[in-house]
Amino acid sequence: MSDDRYPLHPVGRVESPLTDPGAAPKQGDEGAPEAWLVFAEAYAPALDGVRPGADALVLTWLDRARRDVLAVHPRGDESRPRTGVFATRSPHRPNPVGLHRVRILQVDGVRVRVADLEAVDGTPVLDLKPVLDGER
Amino acid sequence: MSDDRYPLHPVGRVESPLTDPGAAPKQGDEGAPEAWLVFAEAYAPALDGVRPGADALVLTWLDRARRDVLAVHPRGDESRPRTGVFATRSPHRPNPVGLHRVRILQVDGVRVRVADLEAVDGTPVLDLKPVLDGER
Numbered sequence: 452m453s454d455d456r457y458p459l460h461p462v463g464r465v466e467s468p469l470t471d472p473g474a475a476p477k478q479g480d481e482g483a484p485e486a487w488l489v490f491a492e493a494y495a496p497a498l499d500g501v502r503p504g505a506d507a508l509v510l511t512w513l514d515r516a517r518r519d520v521l522a523v524h525p526r527g528d529e530s531r532p533r534t535g536v537f538a539t540r541s542p543h544r545p546n547p548v549g550l551h552r553v554r555i556l557q558v559d560g561v562r563v564r565v566a567d568l569e570a571v572d573g574t575p576v577l578d579l580k581p582v583l584d585g586e587r
Numbered sequence: 588m589s590d591d592r593y594p595l596h597p598v599g600r601v602e603s604p605l606t607d608p609g610a611a612p613k614q615g616d617e618g619a620p621e622a623w624l625v626f627a628e629a630y631a632p633a634l635d636g637v638r639p640g641a642d643a644l645v646l647t648w649l650d651r652a653r654r655d656v657l658a659v660h661p662r663g664d665e666s667r668p669r670t671g672v673f674a675t676r677s678p679h680r681p682n683p684v685g686l687h688r689v690r691i692l693q694v695d696g697v698r699v700r701v702a703d704l705e706a707v708d709g710t711p712v713l714d715l716k717p718v719l720d721g722e723r
Contacts, residue, residue: 459593500674537715538636
């Protein structure tokens with residue numbers, strides 16, 4: 452089932468004061484800073500309707516992750532038993548798509564300021580989705 | 588920012604009684620049936636630790652979606668104003684990655700039975716992630 456028929460195209464990049472993946476919080480609720488999602492101008496129409504105050508899900512490409520790792524010690528803690536990556540949120544997984552829940556703070560053209568994003572500066576952005584009621 | 592450096596590899600497929608995308612519920616909480624996620628054998632180690640009763644997020648590739656659509660009438664309702672796809676959960680978007688919250692019912696080798704999956708039969712599966720506390 453491995454093939455390349457599904458190429459992802461980054462639609463933007465993260466601008467963040469976080470630059471060191473090792474120092475970045477593992478999840479957004481662990482003290483992640485504010486960051487900007489900077490979309491390519493071509494995607495401006497896709498942002499119509501994105502409003503400050505909304506909760507959203509950001510999908511990113513974790514470009515520093517390893518795709519050949521199928522089991523990890525959760526949260527890098529070697530005292531914890533090795534676990535399949537589909538039971539963890541490790542960045543290392545066959546398709547290293549990061550999923551980040553954020554609060555939208557500001558929309559300025561194709562620049563979207565968000566709270567609680569743990570992705571490091573330069574991370575490619577793939578998608579932005581509103582949070583559904585059932586996901587709150 | 589468009590390039591093909593990020594190819595996705597399907598890790599499995601959905602087996603579901605849903606076969607007609609037009610008749611499928613728009614979201615899993617709208618009466619979606621049980622379905623199976625059938626992973627390729629190579630990914631068996633990645634499933635170690637996936638347990639019945641857990642809530643999980645399934646990422647799929649919406650292979651019938653259009654990637655060139657940047658604005659839609661929400662939920663296909665033409666009485667609603669056209670909205671940028673990043674403010675909707677439309678399948679049509681630059682990177683048509685579907686995000687589905689499910690409950691895991693059964694794990695049988697590389698077959699995982701889930702409740703509330705609205706994806707149609709044959710949909711490629713990209714990833715399975717546990718739901719974090721903050722996402723409940």
